[in-house]
Amino acid sequence: LSRLNTIWKGFINMQSVAKFVTKAYPVSGSFDYLSEDLPDTIHIGGRISPKTVWDYVGKLKSSLSKELCLIRFHPATEEEEVAYISLYSYFSSRGRFGVVANNNRHVKDLYLIPLSSKDPIPSKLLPFEGPG
Numbered sequence: 001l002s003r004l005n006t007i008w009k010g011f012i013n014m015q016s017v018a019k020f021v022t023k024a025y026p027v028s029g030s031f032d033y034l035s036e037d038l039p040d041t042i043h044i045g046g047r048i049s050p051k052t053v054w055d056y057v058g059k060l061k062s063s064l065s066k067e068l069c070l071i072r073f074h075p076a077t078e079e080e081e082v083a084y085i086s087l088y089s090y091f092s093s094r095g096r097f098g099v100v101a102n103n104n105r106h107v108k109d110l111y112l113i114p115l116s117s118k119d120p121i122p123s124k125l126l127p128f129e130g131p132g
Helices: 050-061 078-094
Strands: 008-014 018-028 041-048 070-075 097-100
Touching: 008 078, 018 078, 041 050, 041 078, 070 078, 078 097
Parallel strands: 008 041
Antiparallel strands: 008 018, 018 070, 041 097
């Protein structure tokens, strides 16, 4: 991550689970509007089934008018890692993804997908177009 520029820095907050400062790094897709469109605090409004997200992503990838972009969140400091891991564990242990509640005009839907360093990249997200 040290060779990549951050595209956003702010808080991720899920009431009664975790709140922490994080940085977002580019993975794939176009990031033109993200730095201006992501709010200072990303509020996670709830959980969603992976199947629902993968069905939606499949439809999105076949649309000519929609874009899919992937970003990676990383704790801003070592002190933030505990809360970051708590949020990851919350979603991972339940087999769910996070749904962001406060999207802006360019970002229609935003999901948090808990992937460990050992997990393969889900095929619905490939191929990467960008820094990868």
